[in-house]
Amino acid sequence: MTTQTALHKPPSRAAQYWSLTKPRVTQLAVFCAVIGMFLATDGLPGWQVLVAGTVGIWLLAGAAFAVNCLVEAKIDARMARTARRATARGELTSTQTIVFSTVIGGLGMYVLYAFVNPLTMWLTFVTFVGYAFIYTMLLKPATPQNIVIGGLSGAMPPALGWAAVAGEVPMQAWLLVLIIFVWTPPHFWVLAMYRREDYARSGLPMLPITHGMAYTGLQVWLYTIALAATTLLPFAVGMSGLIYLAAAVALNAVFLRHSWRVHKHYSDLAARKTFAWSIVYLSLLFAALLVDHYFKF
Numbered sequence: 001m002t003t004q005t006a007l008h009k010p011p012s013r014a015a016q017y018w019s020l021t022k023p024r025v026t027q028l029a030v031f032c033a034v035i036g037m038f039l040a041t042d043g044l045p046g047w048q049v050l051v052a053g054t055v056g057i058w059l060l061a062g063a064a065f066a067v068n069c070l071v072e073a074k075i076d077a078r079m080a081r082t083a084r085r086a087t088a089r090g091e092l093t094s095t096q097t098i099v100f101s102t103v104i105g106g107l108g109m110y111v112l113y114a115f116v117n118p119l120t121m122w123l124t125f126v127t128f129v130g131y132a133f134i135y136t137m138l139l140k141p142a143t144p145q146n147i148v149i150g151g152l153s154g155a156m157p158p159a160l161g162w163a164a165v166a167g168e169v170p171m172q173a174w175l176l177v178l179i180i181f182v183w184t185p186p187h188f189w190v191l192a193m194y195r196r197e198d199y200a201r202s203g204l205p206m207l208p209i210t211h212g213m214a215y216t217g218l219q220v221w222l223y224t225i226a227l228a229a230t231t232l233l234p235f236a237v238g239m240s241g242l243i244y245l246a247a248a249v250a251l252n253a254v255f256l257r258h259s260w261r262v263h264k265h266y267s268d269l270a271a272r273k274t275f276a277w278s279i280v281y282l283s284l285l286f287a288a289l290l291v292d293h294y295f296k297f
């Protein structure tokens with residue numbers, strides 16, 4: 001009985017606001033930014049930049065996700081996966097969400113400006129606008145290529161981290177951006193495949209709905225091949241060594257096997273497993289970049 005009561009207890013206000021920031025997505029994005037910070041220097045980044053950069057990027061990402069939840073409240077309410085969001089259920093009003101996003105976004109801008117550098121603040125702000133407005137409001141309802149173009153915002157975190165420490169964004173940082181950019185379509189489209197009924201209800205023009213499952217499966221496979229090639233670039237340009245190369249080859253082998261199954265022998269289970277793997281893949285690939293940076297041979 002006690003357990004049941006606990007299970008049905010409505011989330012606290014704090015938990016509602018917290019969930020608006022899509023904490024798990026933010027965690028991985030910020031993790032990639034932090035790796036960018038470490039790769040930007042031969043030694044260790046200063047602790048102030050490390051902490052302030054992490055907090056600032058985290059806050060602006062959270063603010064961007066809150067705007068997304070507000071804009072999509074009606075769409076979210078139509079999809080099983082997102083229907084429980086506080087904005088979709090009307091538990092948080094538009095005003096509350098706007099104030100929350102403005103406060104944490106403004107705080108993030110201040111932290112980046114005052115304790116990191118203006119370049120990082122502006123790049124993160126452009127990323128915020130790219131995701132919260134260009135992707136969410138313009139691209140997502142307009143084209144099935146929404147996530148390919150919009151994926152550029154999601155791919156920015158390593159460049160933001162690099163800018164925080166180095167004050168510039170060199171080619172090596174853009175290589176990392178390119179990796180996340182090419183990773184995004186297989187990451188998202190396998191989810192859209194096994195959630196196709198949700199997306200059909202949502203009215204959004206997602207690829208499995210507009211072009212069918214077979215075509216989407218083919219795109220997942222082709223992008224995974226492109227991803228495998230792209231992830232070799234850090235080694236090819238001498239930025240990373242053999243530890244990274246070995247990790248990238250092993251991780252790609254698993255990803256390719258998953259994507260092949262989605263392409264040739266589709267099942268919802270295969271797509272689910274591929275989606276879960278995409279997240280483990282990106283986390284481990286970036287962890288390998290870090291390990292390789294300090295133990296390079």
Ligand code: HEM
Pocket residue numbers: 024025028029032081147148150151152154155180184187188191279282
């Ligand atoms: C435009 C680009 C992207 C799109 C459209 C997208 C889409 C999604 C969607 C719809 C989910 C929800 C899955 C669910 O609720 O079952 C999700 C989960 C996730 N995404 Fe992405 N994603 C994108 C980019 C990224 C990026 C750049 C990262 C991190 C670097 C990321 C990390 C994650 C993580 C960690 C989860 C799991 C969240 C959880 O388990 O609660 N995504 N993504």
Ligand SMILES: CC(C)=CCC/C(C)=C/CC/C(C)=C/COP(=O)(O)OP(=O)(O)O
Pocket residue numbers: 025029057060061064068072082124125127128131140153154155157
């Ligand atoms: C300022 C800054 C660093 C911003 C972070 C940008 C970032 C990491 C974007 C990732 C894109 C993403 C998770 C989209 C989720 O899809 P969706 O929003 O379409 O998913 P939904 O269906 O769950 O709403």
